[in-house]
Amino acid sequence: MKKIKLTFISIAVLFTIEISAQSGKLQIGAEFRPRLLIDNGYGTPQLKGESTPLYVTQRTRLNAGFQQDKVESYISLQDVRLWGEDNNYKSSGVYGNTESLSLHQGWVKLNLNKMLSLKIGRQLFAYDDQRIVSARNWNDYQVTYDALLAEFKTSKHRLHIGLSYNAESKSNILFPETKFKSFDFIHYQYKIEKLTLSGIAVVTENTVSDSTENFILRGTYGTNLNYKNKKFNSHISAYYQHNLNDEGGKVSSICLSAFIYYDLVQKLNLGIGLDYLSGNDETSSSTVDNKFDILYGRRHGWYGYMDYFSTTPEQGLQDYMAKLTYNPSDKLDIQLHYHYFLLSSNKYDETNPVEKINKNLGHEIDLKLKWELQKSVNLECGYSIYSMTNTLKQLKKVMGQELKTPQYCYVAITVKPSVLFDLPDKTTVN
Template identity: 30%
Template sequence: MKKTIYISLIALIFSTIITAQQVDFSAELRPRYENKHGYQTLLKSGEKGASFVSQRTRLNLNYQQDNFKVRISLQNVRVWGDVGTLSAQDNLNSFHEAWAQFSVADSFDLKLGRQEIIYDDSRIFGNVGWTQQGRSHDAIIAKFKTSENGKLDVGFALNNDSQAGVKSVYSNVAGYKTFQYLWYHTKMNNLGISVLALNIGIEYVAANNETDINYSQTFGPRVTYKKNNLAFDAAVYLQTGKVITNTLSASYYAANVNLKATHTFNVGVGFEYLSGKDTNDTSTNLKSFNPIFGTNHKFNGWMDYFYVGNHINSVGLIDINAVISYSKDKFSTKLVPHLFKSAANIYSGNQKIKNSLGTEIDFTLGYKVAKNIQFNAGYSQMFGTTSLEALKGGLSNKTNSWAWFMLTFKPTFYTSN
């Protein structure tokens, strides 16, 4: 009798757990071939391009029970051949994400741990999904539902190099010592409005040999409008404060219009302005806008000449671009031409030269091979100018191009409902 009771009790507990929770275990394998021939900067005389294969492998575990969520994403990023075939060690593993979220109240969630932070079009906060490693932050975010269509996120981060009990200067390996931000979004009919205010602190050693933190601020609104086949978005961000000991004053303006011409065909035009600093300006003041944590590969040409590990605190950028895209069934393709100019003046010696930096043409296509398999490929070419040579060096008359193709596998090993 007791045995029957115990079995019934265990069965009841087990069934309760199963019905109260959801578990998903999935993976992502993404090998990508690239041929870089003047990628990010113009090829110099005597230089040749390079080809390689990189790969991202992720194991993703999602768990949800009642008002509690957990996500763990283990990641391995490598270039084929960077570890010996008989190697006993692999130091390329990391946790891309490891966070927990729970509901404190009906309209208040708390999320903390290693996590991706993505807002709006990813211009200021993005996960940089194109790069094999991606971007994630160690942070805590308070999420409030302010109304039926309104939400407010308040984020905080504090970084250190170790658990040492003695204060030392942070290496700023994350790019900042601390940040605090507020992001609000609401939607009214066809209109969407977002407001972001971000405060970033960087630690440094001051002149008196004491550690100090100075703060810079990025803030501004973004609006979207969509009705029928027409979509519009625009954003304005300003930057002020100090980066270490340098005073910052910079600005950003952008607008895009897209038209869905048919069920399969889309066209659009866009404009971006990121402020910069004249090359002959010898002051220590910072006048160049920095997209900070944005997914910069998404903007200003896919060859990453601007703001992907480069072009920070430079002459800024004006980007006039167009988008022509087609998609039907499993196939998609896109053509994106860019016309680049500097936002500030460029000087060669004492002589001011043209601010035209060149034209880039980006082309990509995609095909959904199966439910969890996607194929993508692309080709880009930069037609640079002598002004771009003055900024980056290299030769604009060389064929500066980039070609790639990539397979993405996203199997789901297990899911419970």
């Protein structure tokens, strides 16, 4: 607790020193997001007789942003916890978790002119349909990137170049194979009236193993097309992925997505779409890896809210979906989603290894409500249920067991208070 207090005091002192005798804008904000979950099979099926977990997570953030002339800076500290997981306690009371505080964002942005800027530090990235680069807000921690971002923009064009290079220590150049040693990208967007067209190229580097300096270079390239008018909204995206060097074997995989929204009547619209992620065919003798890696892409929501496919199956994934949205008011949003999942490639049946298994992975229904209670206060509730197949049970390693019907629900409230200060010349904020 003392450590947390000292950290907040240090930040306050830092900003007091930095904005002394300067003019600009200072915005102080916070975020509180407690979320109650009742888990009866979220992520993976549960056995009959197992107790149903009920738990509360909470994300708490303190944010401060400062802007002066051509310089912007932002810092965000966060605490993410389960209620009751504290490791600092005695029989007389609970005092906290000694490792829960972390830096969520910390960056400075130099606006060199009206069109060009440089952003340096820990920051959020989210592009296009967020298939491969996303902030992933369902995750309490989110995904942040230590990187340099160069931004160029005009009224119709926008170009971003992101560069990063990661290390775990000053002296040891080895790096865990499950983390990206580097994550570099270039993103271009062209926007005119109702049409938005964009392209992205991402180059990632991973070590072959934790104990070697050899690395795998992988390229992922994609394009997104979005067209929107008063009643119609369509989105199409396509990605291709391959290895850029000889380490890690040959890779050739694709990800395709198409979605159309249409207003049926006032305040009610229907969307239909398809997602396709290529995978490896067990019945093929090919040595090419066809499984598409979604990198830091969004999981939750794209492939259902149950998150049964946050890790793509080895044989890939097909997702046929329909989404109904009702907006009775500007502050209330009600959504009903349906998903039909299948494997993309062949897999042998574990109960009969000479036969191909049915590709059907089952159905999912998601119901979500979002309600703006007042300015800066939002309530969100959700309920999801999944209908399993034998193929899904084999994938989840629960074949032959008595299982519950997978379902879960949650209630979350998000509060984001903030205050903006205009700072005149030669003013010191205490």
